[in-house]
Amino acid sequence: GAGVSQSPSNKVTEKGKDVELRCDPISGHTALYWYRQSLGQGLEFLIYFQGNSAPDKSGLPSDRFSAERTGGSVSTLTIQRTQQEDSAVYLCASSLTQGKEKLFFGSGTQLSVL
Amino acid sequence: AQSVTQPDIHITVSEGASLELRCNYSYGATPYLFWYVQSPGQGLQLLLKYFSGDTLVQGIKGFEAEFKRSQSSFNLRKPSVHWSDAAEYFCAVKTGANNLFFGTGTRLTVIP
Numbered sequence: 237g238a239g240v241s242q243s244p245s246n247k248v249t250e251k252g253k254d255v256e257l258r259c260d261p262i263s264g265h266t267a268l269y270w271y272r273q274s275l276g277q278g279l280e281f282l283i284y285f286q287g288n289s290a291p292d293k294s295g296l297p298s299d300r301f302s303a304e305r306t307g308g309s310v311s312t313l314t315i316q317r318t319q320q321e322d323s324a325v326y327l328c329a330s331s332l333t334q335g336k337e338k339l340f341f342g343s344g345t346q347l348s349v350l
Numbered sequence: 351a352q353s354v355t356q357p358d359i360h361i362t363v364s365e366g367a368s369l370e371l372r373c374n375y376s377y378g379a380t381p382y383l384f385w386y387v388q389s390p391g392q393g394l395q396l397l398l399k400y401f402s403g404d405t406l407v408q409g410i411k412g413f414e415a416e417f418k419r420s421q422s423s424f425n426l427r428k429p430s431v432h433w434s435d436a437a438e439y440f441c442a443v444k445t446g447a448n449n450l451f452f453g454t455g456t457r458l459t460v461i462p
Contacts, residue, residue: 240393269450278356278454279394279440292449327394329450338384339450341394 238262240342242328248348249318257313257345261330268311269331269339270303274324282326285311318349353377354443356453363431364461371426371456373441382444383424385415386452389437397439400424411435436460 241260249255261268270282281295285305296302300318305311315322325344331337353376363369375381385397398409405417415426424441441453 271452279442279452281449281451284449294449329394338396338399339394341386343393 240328240330240340242326242342242345244345245343246346246348248350250350251320252317254314254316255318255347257315257326257328257347259311259313259328259330259342261309261311261328262340263309265330265332265340266308267331267333267337268305269329270311270313271327271329272324273327273344277324279327282313315347318347320349323347323349354441354451354453356439356441356456358456359454360457360459362459362461365433366430369426369428369431369435369458371439371441371458373424373426373453374422375424375441375443376422377443377445379445380419383415383417384442384444384450385409385413385424385426386440386442387411387437388440388455394440397426431458431460433460433462 243258266287268285271279273279283303284292300316303313325346327341327344329339329341331339355374357372383400386394387397388394397413398407398415400407400417408414413428415424417424436458438455438457440455442450444450
């Protein structure tokens with residue numbers, strides 16, 4: 237597609253359930269980022285993938301959070317045993333390469349944990 | 351550790367007035383600096399970026415920003431604000447580790 241695509245756009249789940257959020261980056265982009273934007277907060281870095289290198293997971297808030305990127309393209313962010321504080325907008329971004337390239341953001345997934 | 355500070359949570363300006371949004375960073379070397387805008391219901395869009403060279407950079411929509419090393423600042427400016435500029439503005443820093451760290455954002459309200 238022309239831009240970064242995220243699905244679903246909205247997800248409502250019950251506390252304790254697992255959720256999967258999907259990101260389809262721009263074709264050919266080697267770098268992929270996940271961010272979280274909570275109400276009234278800035279963008280919190282979660283994880284970064286660059287090509288075939290080991291991902292930078294330094295921003296993941298707990299071991300309930302994990303992400304993978306298959307075939308260097310689509311990425312899935314998984315949150316296990318969701319908590320109410322996980323409610324946020326989860327944004328995915330991609331860039332052509334690492335370094336100076338600008339990021340292109342998806343529209344995000346609004347996650348609500350009841 | 352690197353950090354980005356946007357001291358103003360919310361700014362209100364009149365249409366046609368000038369605008370300055372503040373951004374300060376903490377990083378040992380000269381970072382790559384960015385300003386992004388998030389309009390209501392829309393994704394984040396890059397306004398401008400600074401890597402090296404001329405410390406005054408021009409961006410889209412009439413915005414500019416000036417990198418001041420002595421003040422560790424990268425303030426965003428616009429001489430005349432339009433109603434369509436109402437949005438959330440994020441300053442960001444990219445370090446050698448290639449992670450992009452964002453400030454907490456400044457919400458801009460434009461009044462007629």
